[in-house]
Amino acid sequence: MIVPFLAGLRDFAVAPLTWTLIFLNMGFYFITSDPRPAPTAKESFFEVRNLQRTGVYYRQYLGMKDLPEPHELVLWGGKAMRDPGFVTAVPEFPFRGDADEIKNWRAEVSKLRDQTGARAVTKFGLPRDPAVAVQKPLTWITYQFMHATPIHLLSNMVFLLLFGIAIERLAGSLTVLLVSLLGGIFGAYFSMKLDAPSALPMVGASAAVTALIAFYLVYEPRKNVRYYFFFSPFQGFYGEIYLSKWWILPLCLLPDLVNFVTEFIPSPAQLIGQTVATTAHVGGALFGAAVAIAHRRFIGEGEYDRSGPDLGPTENESLI
Known part of the structure; x- marks a missing residue:
């Protein structure tokens, strides 16, 4: 197992916007989740x-x-x-x-x-029918704070924490806010343009998170950053290592890209329909990458806090 650890875990004072987004996502989930157990197959319409x-x-x-x-x-x-x-x-x-x-x-x-x-997921989730979605403009934001399951929430929050903190230190709180929210909106729009309408609403922060991941990857592409690896509990098989940012691509984004391509390959499984809006993830990533390119061209690259643990050497620097 190897995961990008970047700036690590920082307190609220260092990354207030990232922590605020995480608290909002968690609070929204616990407020809107239905405590009643799901019906069994025989009790459900879907038997x-x-x-x-x-x-x-x-x-x-x-x-x-x-x-x-x-x-x-x-x-x-x-x-x-x-x-x-x-x-x-x-x-x-x-x-x-x-x-x-x-x-x-x-x-x-x-x-x-x-x-x-x-159900709350219908009230706050984003309708996948464009004609309905334009009539519920607030859901373009609220859907990003709705999650289907605890695992869905946890996986998104882990990546939001890691990449949000890194970007907030690198380019500021406003950048995190704009890239995540607008990335979520663009990802949903991208999905609606490519996918067939569905009666299932879109929920989750995945498009916003992939926008942040792509922004971080493209913003300073030659930076080496910190990763954590664990292969066994024995000495030498776990720890930290500095590698190229481009390892983020296969570790975090490649699965979505593969799923995106396979969605367009005809197969009987397509009858089941897509429960994961992979196209929204890809749309969010495209938005994040585009914003990073524009930011570098018109504003310039940010400066790392040299005391931060996420600062690795560039490709032209050596590890000492």
């Missing part, structure tokens, strides 16, 4: 029989006449409930089949929509 039935109706909605295998219908049903056009059309569309079954199914879909609409 196999319902998904198969939904898959049949969705293929009718799309004008498809053939009927695939039952396991494929489950995938079609999952895709159906992510299609905002289909979900909206459910009450009035002339589905073919048993009238009572269709009536009961419509009631279940309506109940699911009511339950989903009452």
Whole structure:
């Protein structure tokens, strides 16, 4: 395991904006999280029989006449409930089949929509349908503070802490604020332009975080920075090392780039739909890199605090 450690962990006085963003994300999560346990598969609309039935109706909605295998219908049903056009059309569309079954199914879909609409993730998450998103401008900001799970929150906060502190020392608090928030907005816009509309709202600070990572990587690309490695608890197999900034690319950004490319390769798995907005991550990274290039050209590179532990030598300097 090797991770960029950069400026390390600093207190609030050194990086007030970064810590404020972290506290806001954590506070927003605990305030808006639903303490009730998630329903089991049998209690949920998304049990196999319902998904198969939904898959049949969705293929009718799309004008498809053939009927695939039952396991494929489950995938079609999952895709159906992510299609905002289909979900909206459910009450009035002339589905073919048993009238009572269709009536009961419509009631279940309506109940699911009511339950989903009452959740905080729907209120504060960013709609992936551009026509709806423009009518809820505040969600372009609030979605960046919403997280689906504790792991989702923790992973984003770790990277926000490491890269936010480093950038705040390097280029100031305002830079962290603008790059993260505007990177999150641009990442969401980029995702909407490339991905199909979805009934699932977009949540998470990932686009903002990848914007910060890309900014840090491009801003002073020739700097060597501190990494922490751990391969075993034995002496010599863990510790700190200074390496090129470009190790950040495979360690932090390459997985998103690979997922971004594979999204455009046709496969049956695409029926499931994307639950992770990889395109938003890539959009955030592109924004962060562009801002770093503009900052270097028009404002100039920042100066490191020479007492900081993240300052490694440049490529033309030696480690002593």
